[in-house]
Amino acid sequence: MAAFPFSSTRAFWRWVELCEDGDVDSLWQSDRLLASDASPRPQLETMSLMAALAGATERLKFGMNVVVLPLRDPIA
Template sequence: MKVAIGLGLMEFPFAGAADYWRWVDLCEAGGVDSLWQTDRLVSRQPILECLTAVAALAGRTRRLRFGMNVVSLALRDPVLLAKQCATVDVLSEGRLLPAFGIGSPLGPEWQAL
């Protein structure tokens, strides 16, 4: 039986990009199965935009899989989102783990609208 470990990021708890990439490299070398980036377009805390983050992970890593936790379809153009996901998946050789939802009316994005 294989046990997989995935780690998720909601906020950006790093001092800068170098610290983030050091953490990603440790995850890649340490056997972590996947990294997950939360989708938040509005936040009081620093947070990376999820599609941009997974595209960067695709270029930086060779083994890790990565996902979006969870992309809100109500806040994005669905045709563009599908094309972006397909592009990242092709260039990462199938390592994208997409997850889609409708979002939450309690989320800060909905309150901002």
């Protein structure tokens, strides 16, 4: 999801709806804070993406399979 392989944000949210309504149990994302300048696609920030998914779904579970801790602020 981070590399945003969708033609538009509408296509992304339609895909999320299809997952929610279908047999998909969970969506997983790897953390990525740095992107290549040469990338033609936007790179979605993982924590914000997970928060948006939480607000848009009822049944799906989601999580991060890799977290780049040195690039994140510590939680107090």
